[in-house]
Every structure is written in C-alpha cells, then in structure tokens.
Amino acid sequence: MRIVLVRHGESEGNIDGAQYAERGDAGIALTAKGREQLKDTGAFLRYFYRTNPWQGHEMPQRVWVSPYTRTEQSAYEALQAFNGAALDIRRDRRLVEQSYGLLPYALRKNNPRHDALIRALVEISEEVYKNDPFLACPPFGEAPVTHHARVGHFLDRVEEEKRSQGISDILIFSHGATNRHIIMHLMGLPFSSWKDIQLQNNGDVTVIEDRDQGWQVQKIYDGPTRHIARRDPLRNVMKFPSPL
8 A cells, every 4th residue: 555645835824823823724825835835746746656656557546635725725736737637536624734722822913812811821731741742732722642543533444445445545635743643653653753753844745655564654755845855754763662
C-alpha cells in the first residue's frame, strides 16, 4: 500500500495567527504564495506518479481532502497538473486540523473585555502542556490524543477500503498535525514520538509505503524550496519508548 501526504500551502493563518480567531480555522484560505506553492507541488506529484506507477497505475486510486478552505484550495491547485483526469476525490472530516480552542483568541491585537480570562486559561493550558503535551487539551479545544484517535478512525476506513475495494494507492491533502498522526499510526510509533516527528512544511510531500515488508516513510518534496527532497522525518524519533 502507498499513501502520499501533502500539507496545504502557505495560509493566511501561517502569516497572521490572529486570523484563526477572526475567520475561524475552517475558513482560513491560502495566500497567493500558497496557491503558487501548490501548483508547483502538483507538477511534482504528476511527475512522481508517472515515474513511480503503483500496480501499473500512473494516478492515485483515491484522493482524500480535509474539508477546510486551505486544504480544499490546495487540492484544487495541485490537481490541475493532472489535466482534467477523472480522479476519485473525496472528503473526510476526520482529517481536519487539531482544534486549538481559545488559544487563537489570545493572539488577537484587540481582545474583547474577556481578554484577562482568556489569557489566564491559556497560561494554565501552557503549564499543563509542558508536563504532558500529548494529553493536554487547550481550553475549549482538542487534545493531541483526541486528534490522534479520530485520525486512527479514518485509517480504519482506508484499511477497510483496501480489503473491500482494492484501494491501495491514495493521496491525502491535509494538515501538518494530521499528517504527523497518520505517520504515527502507520509506523506504530509511541505517543512520545509526537513532538519529534519532523513537521511538514507548507506544500511538502511525504510518502509512506508498505510493500509487504513493513511501512517505510520518506519526505520526497520540499514545498518552500520547491525541490525534490530525500529526507527521513523520523531521524530524531525514538521508535521505542524508554523502559521505566
């Protein structure tokens, strides 16, 4: 099986974190630079699928997209490189980014009258995060462990469709944290690896393959430089937890 992971292009939220509070996470769009990034990522993807056919196919069998504005736009820009090919494109809400709750509201330049309360909650959340980052939940948000679980439910669907429909080559347009959780699940990594997996840059492409010898992962394209890359996102990861 092969899964190709693409992180969305540069977004308004990457430029100004306060936009998450002003527009809502789901409504954050790509910048003009982000659109151009994903056009180039798309050109690389077309080249990759042509030169690395999977079971004789030069296109992904299925494309999954996180239904947020920036990922929808990223998929649209990138898939133009396939010149109108009849791709099987689907959306799944379990691929959306981790919810950070009140944290974005602490970044606003002109906070409402509740700003003191928001800052206090954020400070407490940051203290909890220092001690147990994977389980820490931002105020009114989502803990990484919860995000990890819903990504796992999505991968259960992927595995079922492989068994029932023979879908073994998929392309995913998603978010940095979501793609990190996909890698954790497939590689069987412990929770302690979460912060050590190299986070994708905007427009990056990472491929995970299982050719009946276990999963292997490699970053193959660098979005910011728009160059082919060969990097191990797990080079800083302790793949087995330390004994107690």
